Amino acid sequence: MNNIAIVTDSTAYLSTREREEHGITVVPLTVNFEDGFLYNEIVNNKELFERIGRAKKLPFTSQPAAGQFEEIYGALVEAGREVISLHVSSGLSGTFESAARAAAAIAPDRITVFDSLTTSAPLAFLVLAAAQWAEEGLARAAIAARLERARGELGSFLIPDTLEYIKKGGRIGGAQALLGSLLQVKPILYFASGKVEVLAKVRTRRKAIRRMLAELPRQGKNLQVAVVHCAAPGEAVAVKEMILEKAPHQAVEIRELGPVLSIHGGPGLVGMGFWARS
Amino acid sequence: MKPRDKETGKPAITAADFRKMIVGASYFFDREKEAINALNVFPVPDGDTGSNMSMTLSAAAEAALAYRGETIGEIAVKTASSALMGARGNSGVILSQLLRGIARGLQGKREAYPDDLSKAFQYGVVYAYKAVSKPVEGTILTVARSTARSARIAARSGAGLCGIIERAIAGGREALEKTTEMLPALKEAGVVDAGGAGLIVFLEGCLFSVQHALGELLARKKNATARTAGIDAAGSGAFSPAETPDLAHPYCTELIIRGAVVPGELKERLEPLGDSLVVVEQGDMSKVHLHTADPGAALSICREYGTLHKIKIDNMADQHQHLLNLPTPVETVVTLVDSKKAKGEEEIGIITVSFGEGIGELFLSLGADEIVYGGQTMNPRVEDLFDAVQRIPTERVIIMPNNKNIQMVAQQVQKLSEKEVAVIGTATIAQGLAALIAFNPAEELDSNISAMERALKQVKSGEVTYAIRDTVIKGKEVAEGSFLGLYDGEICCTSGELAAAALELTAQMLDEDDELITILYGKEIARAEAAALAELVEEAHPSVEVELKYGGQPIYYYIFAVE
Numbered sequence: 001m002n003n004i005a006i007v008t009d010s011t012a013y014l015s016t017r018e019r020e021e022h023g024i025t026v027v028p029l030t031v032n033f034e035d036g037f038l039y040n041e042i043v044n045n046k047e048l049f050e051r052i053g054r055a056k057k058l059p060f061t062s063q064p065a066a067g068q069f070e071e072i073y074g075a076l077v078e079a080g081r082e083v084i085s086l087h088v089s090s091g092l093s094g095t096f097e098s099a100a101r102a103a104a105a106i107a108p109d110r111i112t113v114f115d116s117l118t119t120s121a122p123l124a125f126l127v128l129a130a131a132q133w134a135e136e137g138l139a140r141a142a143i144a145a146r147l148e149r150a151r152g153e154l155g156s157f158l159i160p161d162t163l164e165y166i167k168k169g170g171r172i173g174g175a176q177a178l179l180g181s182l183l184q185v186k187p188i189l190y191f192a193s194g195k196v197e198v199l200a201k202v203r204t205r206r207k208a209i210r211r212m213l214a215e216l217p218r219q220g221k222n223l224q225v226a227v228v229h230c231a232a233p234g235e236a237v238a239v240k241e242m243i244l245e246k247a248p249h250q251a252v253e254i255r256e257l258g259p260v261l262s263i264h265g266g267p268g269l270v271g272m273g274f275w276a277r278s
Numbered sequence: 279m280k281p282r283d284k285e286t287g288k289p290a291i292t293a294a295d296f297r298k299m300i301v302g303a304s305y306f307f308d309r310e311k312e313a314i315n316a317l318n319v320f321p322v323p324d325g326d327t328g329s330n331m332s333m334t335l336s337a338a339a340e341a342a343l344a345y346r347g348e349t350i351g352e353i354a355v356k357t358a359s360s361a362l363m364g365a366r367g368n369s370g371v372i373l374s375q376l377l378r379g380i381a382r383g384l385q386g387k388r389e390a391y392p393d394d395l396s397k398a399f400q401y402g403v404v405y406a407y408k409a410v411s412k413p414v415e416g417t418i419l420t421v422a423r424s425t426a427r428s429a430r431i432a433a434r435s436g437a438g439l440c441g442i443i444e445r446a447i448a449g450g451r452e453a454l455e456k457t458t459e460m461l462p463a464l465k466e467a468g469v470v471d472a473g474g475a476g477l478i479v480f481l482e483g484c485l486f487s488v489q490h491a492l493g494e495l496l497a498r499k500k501n502a503t504a505r506t507a508g509i510d511a512a513g514s515g516a517f518s519p520a521e522t523p524d525l526a527h528p529y530c531t532e533l534i535i536r537g538a539v540v541p542g543e544l545k546e547r548l549e550p551l552g553d554s555l556v557v558v559e560q561g562d563m564s565k566v567h568l569h570t571a572d573p574g575a576a577l578s579i580c581r582e583y584g585t586l587h588k589i590k591i592d593n594m595a596d597q598h599q600h601l602l603n604l605p606t607p608v609e610t611v612v613t614l615v616d617s618k619k620a621k622g623e624e625e626i627g628i629i630t631v632s633f634g635e636g637i638g639e640l641f642l643s644l645g646a647d648e649i650v651y652g653g654q655t656m657n658p659r660v661e662d663l664f665d666a667v668q669r670i671p672t673e674r675v676i677i678m679p680n681n682k683n684i685q686m687v688a689q690q691v692q693k694l695s696e697k698e699v700a701v702i703g704t705a706t707i708a709q710g711l712a713a714l715i716a717f718n719p720a721e722e723l724d725s726n727i728s729a730m731e732r733a734l735k736q737v738k739s740g741e742v743t744y745a746i747r748d749t750v751i752k753g754k755e756v757a758e759g760s761f762l763g764l765y766d767g768e769i770c771c772t773s774g775e776l777a778a779a780a781l782e783l784t785a786q787m788l789d790e791d792d793e794l795i796t797i798l799y800g801k802e803i804a805r806a807e808a809a810a811l812a813e814l815v816e817e818a819h820p821s822v823e824v825e826l827k828y829g830g831q832p833i834y835y836y837i838f839a840v841e
Contacts, residue, residue, distance in 0.1 A: 182643040183796065184825055185715055200729070201715050203841045204793040204823075207736075 004134040004143070005076045007085040009064065009095050012123040013258050022131035025076075027068055029088075029095060029260045033059045039259050045231040048259045049267050058168045061260045063095040069102030073111055082140050083111040086127050086147070088119040091194030112144045117194035121226035121255045121273030122154040153276050156191040157199065157215060159208045161232070161268025163187075188212050209239060212272055219247035222277040226253040230262045230269040239270055283391040288438040290389035293353045295439065295488060297342045300357055302487025303480050304339035305495050308332050310479045317472035319463045321745040321756055322764070323833050324683065327472035330367030330657055334374055335480065337364020337659070349388050354381035354398075362690060363661035369473040371660070371686040372406050372418050373480070379405030392442055396433035399426040399446065409686065416460025418473030424453035425481065443485045450478050467749060527552040527569040530592045531576050537584015539564040541635070547579050556651075621647060626723055627672035630710055631658060631680050631688075634831030637707055637798060644714045647672075657684055663691045667699055674698045674723050676730070680710035682767070698723065702730050705767065706739035707798070707831070708839030740765050740787050740838035742780050745772070761835070777811060780836050784815050787840045788822055795822055798829030798837040811836070 008014070010028040019026060031039040031048070034057045039048065052058060069085070076083050085103065090096040096115045103111040116123045126147060133143045160166055167179050178187050178201065186208040188199040199215070202208050217223060225243060229236035233256070240252045255273075257265065265271075281290045314328030341360030345353045358381040361374040382405065383398025384390050390398070403426045407413050428449025432442045457471040458464045464471060486495065529552075541557050541564065548555055552570030564583070570576050573591045580586055621627055630646045632638050633656075638649045648666045652658035667675050675697055679688045682705045692699040700723060704710040716733035717726055741764045745756045751769045756762065763771040763783030770786050773779035788795065795815060799808035805828070812826045829837055 180643045181715075182640050182827065183711065183715070184794070185644075197720060198718055200718065202733075203712070203715060203737075203796075206793055207841065 002134050002137065003081055004140055005081045005083050006127060006131045006134060007069075007072060007076075007083055007099075008123065008127045009087050010258065011088040011093075011095075011119045011261055012086075012127050013120060013255055013261075014124055014127065018124075018128060022128065022135070024127060024131060025072055027064045027072060027095075027099075029064060029093065030062050031059045031259045031263060032062055045256065045259065045262050045267070048262060049231060052263070058165070059263060061093075061263060063093050063098055066098040066101045066105075069099045070106055073102055073106040077107045077110055084114065084130050084134070084140060084143055084147075085111060086114045086116055086123065086130060088123065089117045089191065089194040090115045091117065092119065092196070112140055114144065114147055115194065117151055118154055118156045118191050118273070120156070120257055120261060120271075121228050121253070122156050122191075122275060124226075124255065125154070125224055125273070125275045126150060149278065150275065153278060154191075155215060155217070155274045155276070156271070157212045157273075158189040158196070158228075158265060158269060158271035159186060159205065159212060160189070160265050161205070161270075162266045165264060165266030190215070209242065209270070213239075213242055213246065216243065216246065216272065216274060217276045219250050220276070223247075223250065224275040224277065225250055226255050226273045228255050228257055228269075228271040228273055230257045230265050231267040232270055235268070235270050239272070243272075281389060283393075288392050288436070290391060291350060291395060291439050292389045293345065293348050293350045296350050296353050296357070297345065299484040299487050300335075300342040301339045302490075302492065302495055303483030304332075304335040305492075306483030306486055306498070307335050307476070307479055309498060310483075314472050314476050314479065316747075317469045317475055318746075319467045319469060319472075320769075321747050321749040321751070321758075322743050322762060322769075323746055327367065327369045327476055330370040330683075331373050331473070331476040331480070333659070334361055334365045334367075334370035337361055338374075338377060340364075350390050351381075351385045351387045354384040357381065362694075363659065363664065365660045365687060365690065366657040367683045368686045369418060369476060370657075371690055372409055372422075372473065373476070374660075374690075375405040375409040376402040376422060376477075379403065392433045392436075392438055395439065395442055396426075396429040399429045402426065409690075411689075414461075416457045416464065417471050418477050420457060420460070421450045421453045421471070421474035421477050425450035425477065440485060440488060443481055443488075447478060447481045447485065450474070450481065454478055466751070527554075527571050528593050529570050529573045530554075531566075531568045531570055531573040531590070533566050533577070533580060533589040534587040535564045535566060535580050535584045536562055536587060538562065539583045544579070544583060548576055551576050551579075621670070621672050623671055623673050625672050625674075625719065626717075626726065627667075627670035627675040628678070628714065628717065629663065629666045629670065629675060630678040630714065631663075631684050632707065632710070633833075634798075634801065634829045636828035636830035637837075638830075640711060640798075640827060640829075641714060644711065645717060645719070646678075646714060652681075652684060657681070658687065660687050660690045660694070663688055664694050667691055667695045667697060672697075674700075676700045676702060676717070676723075676726070678702045678704045678710045678713055678730075680704045680707050700727050702727065702734065704734050706741070707829075707837050708737050708739035708796070709734040711796070711839060712737035712841070736841065738766060738787050738792075738838075738840040740783050740836075740840070741834045742776065742783060742836040743834050776835055777814070780811055781814060781818070784838060784840075785818065787838060788819050790821070792819075792822055792840050794825060794841045795819075796825045796827065796839040798827050798831065798839075800835045800837075801830045801832055803835055808836075 007025045010026055033055055073083055085099050087096045087099055100113045103113045116126055130143055163178055178185055185201050186205050187201045188208050188211050189196050190199045200211050227236045227239045236254045243252050311328030311332040315326035338357045338361035341356045345356055358377040361377045365371045365374040379402035380398040383401040403422050406419055406422050413419050425446040429442045429446040432445035454470050454474045457474055545557050548568055551572055552568050554569040556567040566580055568576055628646045629648045630641050631650045631652045632641055633651055641649055647670055650658050650662055650666055677688045679685050688701040692701055702713050704713050713730035713734040716729045743762050745758050745760050745762055747758045749756050756772050760772050760774055761776050761779035762769050763779050765786055771782040797812055812824045816824050
């Protein structure tokens with residue numbers, strides 16, 4: 001076993017296999033319903049939206065407490081390991097703050113807390129790469145430097161099907177201007193410096209998807225691409241097909257978002273994450 | 279005793295002569311405008327050339343009347359800038375540029391001589407051509423060039439003021455007759471260019487004014503010149519009866535109501551009190567405009583709906599007296615401001631020209647800051663758009679004219695304002711909506727302009743309206759009153775039935791790649807009728823999503839936007 005442990009949060013939506021294969025620790029964010037019902041990331045979206053349909057108010061999400069991170073970091077450090085902890089953008093969640101506070105309290109010289117400035121598939125790309133670099137025996141500082149560079153090579157785009165969830169979630173500053181529209185408008189959102197901003201607005205979903213795909217870098221062997229979706233598997237496959245039309249030899253993963261991001265993006269969301277590795 | 283030209287001995291042309299010509303021509307023109315309106319090639323209701331030029335001239339005449347000095351250079355400059363501010367429609371803008379060029383030619387002169395006048399004509403032509411981004415021959419420009427050439431020849435041969443204008447008219451008429459052959463649309467309709475005809479009528483008015491007393495002008499029959507000059511449109515035999523200022527409703531009453539107004543109900547109650555009624559509602563503010571004999575009764579009714587603000591009552595009889603019965607435009611352009619948000623100086627302001635309260639609300643919801651309600655038959659003046667630009671707190675402003683005939687008016691504002699003003703080439707409401715959706719406040723002006731220009735090209739525009747006269751378009755006979763489908767500005771189908779015309783138009787517009795058709799129904803269409811049409815469109819094109827909204831626009835029963 002290598003000496004560096006990788007920690008992330010549930011918004012990377014790693015598969016069980018990915019977690020187990022690399023021994024990655026996942027700290028859950030939670031979805032809280034008004035009646036006290038609480039989801040971590042284990043349920044599926046179908047169940048989630050059924051419950052939302054029955055609830056009077058939309059649930060809210062909460063970040064892990066610093067105490068949760070202290071427990072995890074404490075145990076790992078005690079076992080003699082160093083930690084690299086990668087998290088959802090600080091522009092969207094207080095998770096990074098909690099983790100950083102816990103690291104400072106436990107062992108600042110042995111723990112690197114990294115703000116990914118993104119989430120979902122691109123965060124997963126970074127987490128898996130960090131795990132691999134650790135397995136290859138790279139030192140913590142070297143991995144941190146590589147992550148730093150990689151962060152500028154990520155792209156993350158989202159097309160919500162409805163603006164209702166964004167409106168209620170209130171996380172998307174630049175999208176505020178969209179909300180009063182009396183006509184159907186499909187925005188293409190993207191991550192800029194850790195925040196979600198509006199790339200463009202069009203009237204129809206197909207145009208939105210075409211506009212998003214125009215942002216995909218030219219195919220190359222160092223391009224990693226994932227289609228993300230929220231309860232829209234059919235659409236995700238269609239987007240993958242469109243990517244393959246443009247880049248026939250490109251490997252394209254499909255990753256579904258879990259409850260925490262789903263209640264901000266809403267059902268029907270499709271998106272694209274990539275890493276154009278240098 | 280007037281000074282005389284040293285060489286030719288011809289008398290000087292003074293500021294008083296200039297005033298007499300412009301004021302007289304304005305009045306003269308007003309009595310000929312219907313004949314020019316009738317030259318409209320397209321048999322659909324739109325901003326009429328005659329009315330637009332007439333209103334532009336009346337703005338010029340106002341300044342000429344107000345001028346108290348004795349310097350021809352000065353009165354020409356004042357007249358031209360007032361004409362520019364009052365310019366409506368493309369033809370109005372070109373006329374104002376002719377006057378601007380003439381002012382440029384007379385600048386600095388206390389009085390002018392025939393040679394100066396003919397040079398001023400040349401300047402006028404240069405300015406007029408400069409105002410048009412892609413000058414087309416067979417239009418007012420061709421006629422203007424020909425008048426200037428004839429004026430120059432006349433001046434060289436020693437003609438005086440009347441002689442120059444007479445020759446200019448003769449040369450212009452010759453060119454005007456040829457316009458029919460120069461543009462296919464004119465040829466098909468069998469008419470001469472309306473703007474060119476307007477220029478001739480303007481010069482006739484100038485000539486008449488220097489040769490006759492004002493009283494003789496007033497006694498003239500309507501459209502006398504236009505008819506004798508052969509500026510008669512095909513099938514335009516019936517001119518409307520003489521229009522007199524409506525002194526049955528002399529009080530122009532304007533106010534703002536703050537409170538919960540039910541626009542339909544308020545309109546119904548105010549309508550019996552007079553005419554020219556406009557009620558525009560936005561949030562808790564409504565603007566009311568009415569010509570009435572009883573402003574008190576109107577105020578009492580309005581008071582029931584909320585508090586009254588910015589009350590303005592003018593006796594239009596005074597205005598008429600004051601302006602020596604100059605034709606005053608009675609059509610009003612109403613501006614609506616989105617009061618909910620105040621933009622910072624560094625942001626980009628958006629002004630859009632629109633008609634119909636529903637469409638106005640759509641524009642506001644998509645982020646427009648000011649709506650200038652002009653519309654199809656009521657083109658806003660340069661000044662209306664200029665005021666809107668100056669009012670907006672931002673330093674950078676985008677104007678969307680949403681009409682081809684408002685494009686040049688908007689471009690003049692670009693030149694007048696010290697702000698950075700961009701004009702987007704939106705020619706229809708559908709294009710305006712598409713362009714506004716593409717606007718991104720986070721982006722710079724330049725990238726927004728290109729995104730908006732791109733977006734407007736990706737939408738197909740359709741309108742259903744009616745024919746205002748019998749005509750033949752592309753070999754098809756169109757009967758007055760029948761319904762017309764316009765597809766990207768071209769007449770593509772006609773029918774005696776509204777629904778049939780609407781369905782045929784959508785069938786022509788939609789193809790298999792299209793995803794969405796937005797239907798905006800006009801103020802004469804009931805919601806249920808529009809919903810029924812939407813259902814028919816959906817049935818005929820199952821793969822296309824239909825979005826139905828109330829537009830409230832006059833003239834166009836339906837507006838379609840296809841993406």
